[in-house]
Amino acid sequence: MFLTIGELINSTRDEVKQALKEKDEELIRKLARDQAETGADVIDLNAGESMEEEQSDMDWLIDLVEDEVDDVRICIDTPDPEVLEFALEKVENRPVINSISNEEDKSRAREVAADSDAEIIGLAMGEEGMPETVEDRLNETEALLKKCDSLGIEEDRLYIDVIAMTIGSNQEQGRYVIDSVREIKEKFGVKTNIGLSNMSFGLPDRALINRTVFAMLLEAGLDAALIDPTDKPMMDTLKAAEALLGMDKNCLKYLKYKRGN
Amino acid sequence: MSDLLEELGQAVFDMDEDKTVELTEKAIDEGLEPEKILNEGLVPAMDEVGxxxxxxxxxxxxxLLSAEAMKGAMQLLRPLLAESGVEPAGIVVMGTVEGxxxxxGQNLVSMMLEGAGFEVINLGPETPAEEFVEAVKENDANVLGMSALLTTTMTHMPEVIEALEEEGIRDQVKVAxxxxxxSQDFVDEIGADGYAADAAAASRLVKKLTS
Structure with a gap:
């Protein structure tokens, strides 16, 4: 089952930043509802933009989103281990943690994640910085799996994020992330994730680039992605790819999707 | 403006590095002043690109391709500019903050600034506060430019400003x-001197801060 994580409630986006400032409940409710209705399995919440208010903003977001969408799963998107702990305590359903990595300053976050039963996005990066090649990503994955193992984090809770980089400045990166998904799954048998939209930075018609690489990543075996589920062609691509790749028995999900549209 | 400089600017605009270098060489050979080649050939082209x-x-x-072309030309011009004692429009220390x-983004800004005649010391990604301060002191910079793409790392910006204050050099340098x-709110919150939304705006901002 592919995991669609709705990315829209993120405080770096202007409308969300504004809504947090003005406590605009309606906008947050609408974003939550629209994403759930268009196919998000999990809704990402990021309140990191205002540093001092992050915990109270996160508190407010969780209340609103859980009230608006029945049985919603939350993806807790925070750099602050205290906010993470707070949100883990608060959410109703099993959350996803976004994110841990090999970086030293993530050590507390790794411990907090270990103590929870949440699913976890683990970035394939560490002190060396952003990974460049497939090999870099494999090395970071191996190191992170070791760290997780020693903390008692079960592998099936993990989604390794392959780190999307901009093809506008390095045209190898499309190939690198696709091969990384394939090889990480082959070598380590662990699930994979990506935050897609970075890839198309600085190019026209970003949605086209995003959904095209999305289809390629799905073929390589991608298990989860942070995407905008209200982007209809994007979700069309997901449903068609699932049918094409034998992930949709008798194409029933695809048929249901098309009838619903 | 001479036809040659116009052609040179067009080569930068057209992203043709080989031609840009060739025409820069030709301009130097023909005895045009390096300052003139920069200010009347390259700078207007990069303005248009921006x-x-x-x-x-x-x-x-x-x-990136136009900036590469510009860079190729600057490699030829920089030693000549230094030789003839031409001062840069200003000295800018640039970098992405720690973590x-x-x-x-900051590379684009650096290229635009070089294209506008500034000397840029590009410290690259993951620059700790001390390194910014050190570079400002060492180069006697007029402007410190900082970039952060994450809400988790923008928190290092006020740390850099504090480090400038501790060194007693905050007054000597503008912080962009x-x-x-x-955002502008964040500029006000941390006591920086300005913010720009893209590379072209950054170039204008630095010009304003150094005028």
Missing amino acids: EEYESGDRYVPEM DLHDI IGGAPV
């Missing part, structure tokens, strides 16, 4: 910031 980018008619890969690996999560 305008196109800002209006959405030019995209990142095309920006942040996104450097495309940029990156997706950064």
Whole structure:
């Protein structure tokens, strides 16, 4: 089952930043509802933009989103281990943690994640910085799996994020992330994730680039992605790819999707 | 303006590095002053490139190619400019803050600034506060430019400003910031001197801060 994580409630986006400032409940409710209705399995919440208010903003977001969408799963998107702990305590359903990595300053976050039963996005990066090649990503994955193992984090809770980089400045990166998904799954048998939209930075018609690489990543075996589920062609691509790749028995999900549209 | 300089500017605009270098060499051989080649050939071309980018008619890969062409020309001109005692428009220390690996934005800004005649010391991604301060002191910089693309790393910007204050050099340097999560509110909050939304705006901001 592919995991669609709705990315829209993120405080770096202007409308969300504004809504947090003005406590605009309606906008947050609408974003939550629209994403759930268009196919998000999990809704990402990021309140990191205002540093001092992050915990109270996160508190407010969780209340609103859980009230608006029945049985919603939350993806807790925070750099602050205290906010993470707070949100883990608060959410109703099993959350996803976004994110841990090999970086030293993530050590507390790794411990907090270990103590929870949440699913976890683990970035394939560490002190060396952003990974460049497939090999870099494999090395970071191996190191992170070791760290997780020693903390008692079960592998099936993990989604390794392959780190999307901009093809506008390095045209190898499309190939690198696709091969990384394939090889990480082959070598380590662990699930994979990506935050897609970075890839198309600085190019026209970003949605086209995003959904095209999305289809390629799905073929390589991608298990989860942070995407905008209200982007209809994007979700069309997901449903068609699932049918094409034998992930949709008798194409029933695809048929249901098309009838619903 | 001479035809040659016009042709040179066109080569930069057209993203043709080989031709840009060739025409720069030709201009030098013909005895044109390096300062004139820069200010009347290259700078206006990069201004136009910046305008196109800002209006959405030019995209990142095309920006990078024009900047590469500009860089090729600057490699020939820089020693000559230094020799003839031409001062840069200003000295700018640039970098992405600690923990942040996104450097495309700040590289674009660096290129635009070089294209506008500034000397840029590009410290690259993941620059700790001390390194910024050290570079400002060492180069006697007029402007410190910081970039952060993450809400998790923009928190290092006030640390850099504090480090400047501790060294007693905050008054000597203007602080300009940029990156997706950064806003005018944030400038006010941390006591920076300005922010720019893209590379062309950054070039204008630095010109304003140094005038």
